[in-house]
Amino acid sequence: MALSKELLNVLACPKCVREPGCTGDLEYQEEKQQLICRHCNLAYLIKDDIPVMLVDEAVTLQE
Numbered sequence: 001m002a003l004s005k006e007l008l009n010v011l012a013c014p015k016c017v018r019e020p021g022c023t024g025d026l027e028y029q030e031e032k033q034q035l036i037c038r039h040c041n042l043a044y045l046i047k048d049d050i051p052v053m054l055v056d057e058a059v060t061l062q063e
């Protein structure tokens with residue numbers, strides 16, 4: 001099951017959304033089942049179709 005567009009639209013990076021002028025937009029990577037934030041380079045894993053929106057659980061991108 002894919003993550004719905006509606007859900008994706010309301011989700012934001014919990015770290016960046018607190019920054020002034022940043023929306024915390026996330027990019028959905030369906031093949032990896034994760035949401036990535038291009039602002040802080042963190043990847044939020046999606047477990048059982050539920051995104052884990054916790055900074056402590058997020059993985060730093062190795063790019």
Ligand SMILES: [Zn+2]
Binds near residue numbers: 014015016037039041
């Ligand atoms: Zn972020």
